[in-house]
Amino acid sequence: MTLESLCADAWPALVDKPLGAWRLRANGGYTGRANSALTLGDPGVPVPSALAAVEAFAEAEGIRPCAHVIIGSAVESAISAAGWRVNLDHPKGAESAVLVSTSPALGAAAEVADEPSDGWFELVVGSPTPAQRHLLTSGPRVGYAHAVRDGRVVGAARGCVVGSVLHVSVVEVAADFRRQGIARTLLAALDEWSRPSARVLQVAVHNEPALGLYAALGYRESHRYRYWVPA
Incomplete structure (x- = not known):
């Protein structure tokens, strides 16, 4: 199980549908994580088709289409090539760090x-x-x-x-x-x-007080993710 899958299981949306290895999530608009498509691995269809499915799912659930994407991943490059953009307007910041500690x-x-x-x-x-x-x-x-x-x-x-x-x-x-x-x-x-055996949490990269606290407690960054939306 990847860290992102574990985090999703610990923060379960009302609706969580598979699209290949992706997870389409909706939770009445409460939190970006629970109202975005978790884009891990192969969606089973070309990425542009997968993103069209994300948009259709979001429309059916009454939320904004959004993809939760690991920074630097092959999926991120494909989503960018498909014409989506980083959601710089996200209220808690477009980019978050995943921190772990033993x-x-x-x-x-x-x-x-x-x-x-x-x-x-x-x-x-x-x-x-x-x-x-x-x-x-x-x-x-x-x-x-x-x-x-x-x-x-x-x-x-x-x-x-x-x-x-x-x-x-x-x-x-x-x-x-x-x-x-x-x-x-x-x-x-x-x-x-x-x-x-270990601890994991997700925190916006601009939240410096929280990052300082977690660093003092032994947390270290595993990776980062950010939200992408249709352009």
Whole structure:
């Protein structure tokens, strides 16, 4: 299993259809990963035909056509040749890094539960839509870390275990409680809960504070991906 396949399994969209080795995903517009075609390997048809299928799928699901593409891959060259462009307008940035670590996150741990605690959703997404609730609560084995100060949830994180690997998909700290070590506490909690062989997460390359935190915790870049859309 590739890292990208593992990440997709840990962040499962409402709709996930195969197109050869590609995966056509839709989740009501919530997150780029869950509303893009994961373009790994051979789609079973020429790339221009595969991209036409991505567009038809997106139209049927009511989302924007989008391809999730590993930077520097042969598929990326083919998608570029077919006339698509990098989506520089993506709200969280067109390019993300996939980071991996085999080092435990040490430190005081927060609580981890099998279901989101009161206040967890509110901090992460506010009042969740059905699509948001599905994405955040689905996966092989999901755990929800939370940190509480004075009765208020001020930190929230989501981890999903696929095989023996921990995928970290949410780390959120209330604005007035940042730079107090809460993110480290949440990550240590997920580590203690899952006892993984390795950890993986995806983060936008412009998110320098997060990249600094993860580097300090032993994460190293595996590769990058970016989103492509029809020109």
